[in-house]
Amino acid sequence: MSEEQQQSVNEYRAQRIVNLRKLEELGFEPYGRAFERTRLSEVRAGFEEDKKVRAAGRLMTIRRMGKASFATISDGTANFQIFIKKDLLSETLFEGFKHLDLGDFIGVEGRLFTTRAGEPTIEVHSWSFLGKAILQPPEKFHGLQDVEERYRKRYLDLMMNPESRDRFNKRSAILAEIRNFLHARGFIEVETPMMQAQAGGAAAKPFYTHHNALDTEMVMRIAPELYLKRLIVGGFDKIFELGKNFRNEGIDRTHNPEFTVLEVYEAYGDRTSMKAIIEGLLPHLCEKVLGRLTVEYGEAKEILDFTPPYREIAYKDAVKEMMGQDWFDLTVQQARAKAEAQGLEIDPAWDHLLITHEVYDKLVEKTLRQPTFVTRVPRQFVPLAKACADDPELVDVFEFVVAGKELCPGYTEQNDPEAQRKAFADQVGEDTEKIDEDFITALEHGMPPTGGLGMGIDRLVMMLTGTEVIRDVILFPQLKKLQTPSRQ
RNA sequence: UGGACCAUAGCUCAGUCGGUAGAGCACGACACUUUUAAUGUUGGGGUCGUGGGUUCGAUUCCCACUGGUCCAACCA
Numbered sequence: 001m002s003e004e005q006q007q008s009v010n011e012y013r014a015q016r017i018v019n020l021r022k023l024e025e026l027g028f029e030p031y032g033r034a035f036e037r038t039r040l041s042e043v044r045a046g047f048e049e050d051k052k053v054r055a056a057g058r059l060m061t062i063r064r065m066g067k068a069s070f071a072t073i074s075d076g077t078a079n080f081q082i083f084i085k086k087d088l089l090s091e092t093l094f095e096g097f098k099h100l101d102l103g104d105f106i107g108v109e110g111r112l113f114t115t116r117a118g119e120p121t122i123e124v125h126s127w128s129f130l131g132k133a134i135l136q137p138p139e140k141f142h143g144l145q146d147v148e149e150r151y152r153k154r155y156l157d158l159m160m161n162p163e164s165r166d167r168f169n170k171r172s173a174i175l176a177e178i179r180n181f182l183h184a185r186g187f188i189e190v191e192t193p194m195m196q197a198q199a200g201g202a203a204a205k206p207f208y209t210h211h212n213a214l215d216t217e218m219v220m221r222i223a224p225e226l227y228l229k230r231l232i233v234g235g236f237d238k239i240f241e242l243g244k245n246f247r248n249e250g251i252d253r254t255h256n257p258e259f260t261v262l263e264v265y266e267a268y269g270d271r272t273s274m275k276a277i278i279e280g281l282l283p284h285l286c287e288k289v290l291g292r293l294t295v296e297y298g299e300a301k302e303i304l305d306f307t308p309p310y311r312e313i314a315y316k317d318a319v320k321e322m323m324g325q326d327w328f329d330l331t332v333q334q335a336r337a338k339a340e341a342q343g344l345e346i347d348p349a350w351d352h353l354l355i356t357h358e359v360y361d362k363l364v365e366k367t368l369r370q371p372t373f374v375t376r377v378p379r380q381f382v383p384l385a386k387a388c389a390d391d392p393e394l395v396d397v398f399e400f401v402v403a404g405k406e407l408c409p410g411y412t413e414q415n416d417p418e419a420q421r422k423a424f425a426d427q428v429g430e431d432t433e434k435i436d437e438d439f440i441t442a443l444e445h446g447m448p449p450t451g452g453l454g455m456g457i458d459r460l461v462m463m464l465t466g467t468e469v470i471r472d473v474i475l476f477p478q479l480k481k482l483q484t485p486s487r488q
Numbered sequence: 489u490g491g492a493c494c495a496u497a498g499c500u501c502a503g504u505c506g507g508u509a510g511a512g513c514a515c516g517a518c519a520c521u522u523u524u525a526a527u528g529u530u531g532g533g534g535u536c537g538u539g540g541g542u543u544c545g546a547u548u549c550c551c552a553c554u555g556g557u558c559c560a561a562c563c564a
Contacts, residue, residue, distance in 0.1 A: 011533060012498060012515060061524075068521035085521060102514075115522050139499035139513050141525045146499085148556050160499090204563055222563095249563040250489085259564070406564070456564050480555065 016134045019099040023129060026096050032130035035107035041077035047112055047120050055080065055122060056107040056130060058159070059100060061140055069097065070121075073106065076165070081121040082108055088125055096129065102140070103133030151477050164472070170289055171461045171473060177288045178242065178262060178457075181281050187238040187264065192227035194220060194244065200436045201225030201384075203427065205248040207257075220246035225384075225454070226439045228265050229413065232450050233442045237267040242457070253469045254405070257478050260457040265413070269451035271396050274410035275373060277453065278400055279308040282371070285464060297403050298468045302369065304403060310371040312398075318374055319356055322364050327356070353378060366404035373398040373410075383423040386412045402463055408455035415450060417443035 020030055037056040038046075057073030057080070067086040072079050086094050088110075100106065107128040115121050138144040143160035150157040150164070157164050179189065197216070199206035201223030209218050224241050231239055246258050266273050286293045286306045295304045313321075320327050323338060330338065335355050336346045344362055346355055357378075368374070376394045379387060385395040396412035414420050417440050428434045461473040471477035 010498090015515060061526095063523050063526045064520090065523065065526075066520040068523085070523045070526080072524075081524070083522075087521075113522095115524085117522070117524070119522090119524065121522085136498050136514065141513065142500045144499075145501095146495095146556090148495095149499095151556095156499095202564085245564085247563060250561080252563095253558090255563065261564080409564090454564085459564070482555065 012136050013134055016101050016132065016136075019101055020132045020134065022099045023096055023132075026092055026099075028096055028129040030129075030132055032105065032107075032128065035128055035130055037075075037107060039077045040073070040075045040080045043080060043112070043122075044078050044120065049113060051112045052110070053112055053122060054107065054109045056105065058133075059102055059104050059106065060137075062100070062102065064098075073108070081115075081119050082110075083113075083115070083121050083123045084127075085123070088123065089127075093127060097127070100129075101133060101136075103135070103137040105130035105133075148479070151471055151479055152482075154475055167461075167465050167467065167473060168475060170465050173289045174285055174461055174464060175242065175457070177285050178281065180288075181284045182240050182264065185238070185277075185280075187240050187266075188236065190228070190231060190236070190239050190241055191243065192221075192224045192231075192241060194246070196221050198434060198436060200439065202245075202247075207246050207248050222247050223454070224261070224263055225452070226436055228263055228452075229447060229450070230439065230442045232265050232267050233445055233447045237448075238265075240264040251478060253471070254459065254462075256458065256470050256474055259470075259474075262455045262457055262460075263452065264454075265450055265452045267448045267450050270412040270449060271375070271398055271410050271451055274451040274453040275312075275398060278373075278408065278410065279310060282306045283308055285460075289464065295464055295466055297463065297466045301466075302403065304463070305370055310373055310400075312373040312375060314376040315360065315374050315378070315394075316376070318364050318368070319360055322367070323359060328352075353380060357381060365401060365406065368401040369403055372401045374401060382409075382411075383427055384411075384414055384420070386414050386416075386419075405459065407459055407463065408453055410453040411451065413447075413450040413452045415443060415447040 024030055035054070035056050037054045040055055040057060043053050043055050055073070055075070057075035059071055060074050060079060061072045063070045069084040071082050071084065073082055074080075084094070084097050089097075107130050108122055108124045109127065110125040111123045113121055113123050138156055138160050140160075144150055144153075144156045150161070158168070182189075195209065195211075195218045197218060199219040199222045201221075202225070204222045206219035206222050209220060210216070211218050222245055224243065224245070228239060228241060240262060242262050243260065244258050245261050247255075248257065249255065251257060264274070264277060266277075283293055283306055286295070293305060293307045295306070296302070297304050316328060323342075327335065327338075330352075332350075332352050332355070335352055336348075336350070339346050339355050339359055342359070342363060344358055346358065350358070375396075375398045376388055376391070377397055377399065379385075379393060379395045382395045382397050385397045388394040388396045398410045399406050400408040400410060414423065420443055421435065421440050424435045424440075425432070458470050458473050462468065462470060465473065467473055
């Protein structure tokens with residue numbers, strides 16, 4: 001292929017292939033070999049003048065000045081400047097450097113020194129070619145800004161945008177520290193089916209799939225809860241699962257169809273033992289991952305303080321704070337008028353309870369900025385939990401709310417099989433075949449009093465990294481498939 | 489699923505009250521042995537998301553579609 005033809009296909013790509021061929025002519029292997037090296041973060045941390053180092057990375061910038069050049073390499077842990085000088089290299093290595101492009105991988109060997117401008121730098125005495133990039137990286141200063149491209153081509157986002165890489169490093173650290181925290185308290189990690197015969201443990205539309213050999217319909221789980229409780233029946237006393245749930249619902253800035261959840265169950269515990277876990281786990285994560293107990297959240301840089309203990313307030317008291325102490329003495333008509341005066345749309349068929357819940361959802365929750373446990377919730381809204389000991393109309397749960405959003409419910413779990421069956425029946429209505437009879441049977445074998453909680457990990461990561469968009473904490477968020485390329 | 493907005497060079501962005509487009513980075517050439525968004529000179533690069541309509545003429549106006557963003561409804 002002539003050079004003109006190559007350039008008509010894609011000038012930039014062709015130019016890089018020309019450089020690749022020239023490197024091959026000089027005796028370089030085009031895609032390299034393993035290279036023993038020290039991570040750049042460690043080179044930086046252990047910097048000593050004149051120390052010999054071997055390091056490797058992707059070329060991020062090159063500043064060529066005739067017989068000397070500076071470049072920056074990145075290995076994902078840090079950036080580091082390297083210095084190339086004609087006097088210090090063989091003719092082949094100096095000539096070869098001219099044919100390197102941004103995005104290529106090299107390994108370097110040399111001496112640490114500090115430039116006149118004060119920049120720690122590797123003076124390169126020898127280098128190896130570790131791999132060619134035949135496509136250009138995005139713009140070096142602004143990085144990759146296009147929101148859609150950052151999700152579809154996450155590798156470019158991670159390559160160019162350090163804040164994105166940092167966010168996913170934090171996500172990994174959060175997951176590791178959740179495990180450390182729970183293991184240290186005697187919890188074991190378990191795995192339960194993500195493909196189930198029926199979708200239980202929550203109210204959401206599932207994804208359906210089909211098993212060929214069994215010739216049977218299956219659903220992707222919407223929650224692991226019913227399997228985890230079977231394990232409590234089986235005698236595991238402290239368990240957790242960290243895994244994906246799948247819900248066939250809308251996608252927006254706080255919802256992805258597959259999302260990661262932590263569920264924890266503790267036999268012989270209840271809501272208060274779950275509360276203790278939250279008040280231990282969140283400060284632990286803040287300390288280990290962020291090194292402090294406060295987070296700057298969102299564009300407004302709101303300060304969230306995770307220093308325990310956290311505020312606890314009864315559901316009804318939270319509503320009274322917003323709507324007045326006489327709220328629960330009002331008639332339905334008075335309550336509706338008062339709610340509508342606050343700008344809510346109230347269905348005329350709603351009773352006092354539903355109006356109250358609308359008030360809580362639309363007005364109260366968003367005002368709970370600092371970590372708060374909302375307790376003693378009307379049983380109609382949480383059918384699978386156990387009633388409060390002193391009031392059968394309220395269930396013994398908490399909703400843990402941070403920055404105006406529900407982060408994590410905690411329960412005193414239902415262990416009465418008859419009450420559980422009734423709650424299922426109310427939930428499914430006519431579809432009695434959707435009741436998980438095997439689960440009821442398990443409860444009939446006896447389940448100890450148990451506390452449980454379920455935390456959305458994506459939202460937790462959002463909270464702790466100050467991110468307001470769930471897609472920014474999920475490496476490959478769900479997007480529509482491209483039918484025709486929107487751009488080339 | 490409804491409403492508003494967006495899509496221009498590989499990337500980051502200007503722009504055209506309708507006469508087929510510019511900058512910076514990146515890329516090619518030349519110069520330069522401590523630069524760091526290197527610098528100086530110079531050159532190339534675009535069916536302006538896709539399809540239709542109006543028009544002498546559409547990247548620009550209108551319609552549909554595709555993808556995205558935000559808002560509203562469902563879910564965590």
